[in-house]
Amino acid sequence: xxxxxxxxxxxxxxxxxxxxxxxxxxxxxxxxxxxxxxxxxxxxxxxxxxxxxxxxxxxxxxxxxxxxxxxxxxxxxxxxxxxxxxxxxxxxxxxxxxxxxxxxxxxxxxxxxxxxxxxxxxxxxxxxxxxxxxxxxxxxxxxxxxxxxxxxxxxxxxxxxxxxxxxxxxxxxxxxxxxxxxxxxxxxxxxxxxxxxxxxxxxxxxxxxxxxxxxxxxxxxxxxxxxxxxxxxxxxxxxxxxxxxxxxxxxxxxxxxxxxxxx
Numbered sequence: 001x002x003x004x005x006x007x008x009x010x011x012x013x014x015x016x017x018x019x020x021x022x023x024x025x026x027x028x029x030x031x032x033x034x035x036x037x038x039x040x041x042x043x044x045x046x047x048x049x050x051x052x053x054x055x056x057x058x059x060x061x062x063x064x065x066x067x068x069x070x071x072x073x074x075x076x077x078x079x080x081x082x083x084x085x086x087x088x089x090x091x092x093x094x095x096x097x098x099x100x101x102x103x104x105x106x107x108x109x110x111x112x113x114x115x116x117x118x119x120x121x122x123x124x125x126x127x128x129x130x131x132x133x134x135x136x137x138x139x140x141x142x143x144x145x146x147x148x149x150x151x152x153x154x155x156x157x158x159x160x161x162x163x164x165x166x167x168x169x170x171x172x173x174x175x176x177x178x179x180x181x182x183x184x185x186x187x188x189x190x191x192x193x194x195x196x197x198x199x200x201x202x203x204x205x206x207x208x209x210x211x212x213x214x215x216x217x218x219x220x221x222x223x224x225x226x227x228x229x230x231x232x233x234x235x236x237x238x239x240x241x242x243x244x245x246x247x248x249x250x251x252x253x254x255x256x257x258x259x260x261x262x263x
Contacts, residue, residue, distance in 0.1 A: 003098055015131050017131050024045050024120065024127035026100045029101055042120060042123035045127050049123055049125035049129065089144055096111035096112055179191045
C-alpha cells in the first residue's frame with residue numbers, strides 16, 4: 001500500500017484528487033530539494049485550511065457554549081487551534097510518518113517538529129475542503145481536533161497559570177540550565193533543567209541544533225524561561241531567538257511546551 005493510500009485509510013477519507021493530498025504532505029524542504037515547481041509545497045493549502053479550521057471551530061464553540069461571552073469563546077478557540085495543540089492532535093493519525101521532508105529536515109527531527117506538524121494538519125484540512133467540500137473538511141476537524149476540549153484548553157492556559165503561581169509565591173525568576181547533550185551530531189538532544197532561582201522544578205529535552213547559540217552566551221547569563229506544564233512525564237523544549245530589550249544580542253528564550261499536565 002502506498003504512503004498516500006495508507007494515510008487515507010488512517011484518516012477515513014479518500015481523495016478524488018490524490019495530488020491534493022500529496023501536496024498537503026509536502027514540506028517546503030522537500031519541494032526545494034527536488035526543485036519542484038513554485039507552490040508545490042503545502043503552504044497555500046495551510047493558508048486555506050487555517051481559515052476552514054477557524055470557521056469550523058467558531059461554529060462548534062458557539063453552539064456548544066451558549067453562555068460564553070465573545071472573549072471566552074475567543075480564548076477557548078485560541079487554545080484549540082494553537083500550534084502545540086494542533087501538533088498534539090496529529091498523534092492520533094501519526095501525521096509525521098507520512099510527510100515528504102527534505103533529507104536535512106528529516107535528519108534533524110522534522111517529523112516531530114510542532115510547527116511542521118501543525119502546518120501540515122491545516123494543509124490536510126485545506127486539501128479535504130478543495131477535494132470534498134466543507135462538510136468533509138468539517139467532519140475531519142470535528143473528529144481529530146475538536147475533541148477533549150478541557151485537556152486542550154490546559155495546553156494553552158498552563159503557561160499563564162504557572163507564571164502567575166511563580167510571581168505570586170516566589171521572589172526569584174524562572175531560568176534554565178543546559179545539563180547535557182545526547183546523541184550523534186546530526187540528531188542532537190539537549191537536556192535542559194528549569195529552575196526558580198537555584199531550585200530545580202523540572203527538566204526536559206529538545207532536539208534542536210542550538211549548541212552554537214548557547215555557546216555564544218556568557219556563562220553567567222540567566223535567561224528568562226516560560227513553560228507549559230506537562231501531563232505526561234518529561235517536557236519538550238523549543239529554543240527561539242528573541243530580541244529582549246537591554247539583553248545581550250545573543251539572548252535566547254526557552255519555551256517548554258507541554259504535552260500534558262504534571263501531577
